[in-house]
Amino acid sequence: MIGADDQQIFTRTFTPMDAGERTPILLFHDSLGCVALWRDFPNHLAQATGRTVIAYDRPGFGRSERRHDVLAPDFIAEEARTVVPALCEALEVSRFIACGHSVGGGMAVQTAARWPECIEVLITIAAQAFVEDRTLSGIREAKAAFAEPGALGRLERHHGVRARWVLDAWTETWLAPEFSCWTLDEALALVRAPTLAIHGSEDEFGSPRHPERIASGTGGQALLLPGTGHTPHRECPDLLVEKIAAFLTRLDAE
Template sequence: MSKSDIPGTLVRDHWVVHPQGRIFARSWTPEHSAAAAPAAPIVLMHDSLGCVALWRDFPQALAAATGRQVIAYDRLGFGQSDPRRERPSLDFVAEEAREYFPVLRQQLGLARFVLMGHSVGGGMAIECAARYGEGCEALITVAAQVFPEDRTLDGIRTAKAQFAGEGQVDRLARHHGDKARWVLEAWTENWLHPDFARWTLEPVLPQVTCPVLAIHGIHDEYGSTRHPELIGALSTGPARVDIMEETYHVPHRERPGEVLSRVVAFLDAAVPTQAA
């Protein structure tokens, strides 16, 4: 299905068929580049409570700013995608790269791509960049976590207590429907599980060979600057770490213009678009 309600942008919804259920995706393609030899699209990977709708108008702005197609998708169990029967395993970050992203990539024809992930989506993007280096032209992480830091877990405990309040889960239901409780528990119960304390992306990062931009807010309540510093230090491609002042966990919502300018400058230097 195509939409034309955004001037200058072709918006299209997609359904990716996975053995465990349908995965919803949406793409934004700048019309001026639709007929040209396109640069690699940017694939957005959402956070623990996120979905396509919660990126709001950022994908459209990103497509316009970069001249690239932008694709966002709801992980299985989230947003408009089909529900999952069981909670994800404690290996869910690598599982996304291993079991779900390849199906999305194949059905959407993503031979080459740029990955951009927020929060745990940044960790999933790292796993994908490491596993599919032949196709990944660049990696952008935003407020990503590399290990379960005390600040991360404290923030999740605080959020879990807040969601216990009357009507709080209903906020999630606006975007996830009947899956809202599952979405919440997939985040809080996995991250706070004692066995998840051993999870780390440190062994994975040296396998990331593409250019990397790690964006992080100095006041991020779910992770210190140790996370982008490790991303920059351990990945083996050219890496840039951008710490944003007066910024918390959602830089692309708090300071969208600054994030867009940083992403555009990074991509122009690292993987410039190809003229038709």
């Protein structure tokens, strides 16, 4: 647990024996996520890339300090503006690879746009670049499912008393009318880091238009994983790690 942005933030670091001076990878989790829900992915990624991987619970999530406020419409950019620099200062990290899943991918994009001197590589996994009908439909279905008796207990296992806040922060923010025009377009235009946008072909929260938009906006590469949904790090972790490691290896060789 570290103090960052006047809040207590839970972090966990995964360091392979051969990490050396390689730039670390910072993971940004999704709307219902936390460090624990990455499961074995951070350690697997660290071992495959030979880089330290840092995962953290965003304020209000997992084991970090509770929040009671309503997320502002610009909460994705706000993470990059305030939490990330405070976190990096506390961890003494000056340069890193930004890697985010789902909304965490949007936060990674915003971070790369706002702090280009700090970002060596940008990697998004199942990230949304705009508000799509498929995204809203998936959120409505999830909201209905969590309304079933006992369903919230799945979140409580990882978020405890924060579970209701975590769920509402996702569903009520994305479904709010004022969020309907949100996009990453302005941020994408400012990204200078080599970019890999990974997406599952069967992602229930976003079509392949999202990685295409991220790649075209950054001059990066879009990669579609066949037969994969919204959580590649759980559905095909070996393949996902292989693709990320190969991308970083190619960059190192250039």
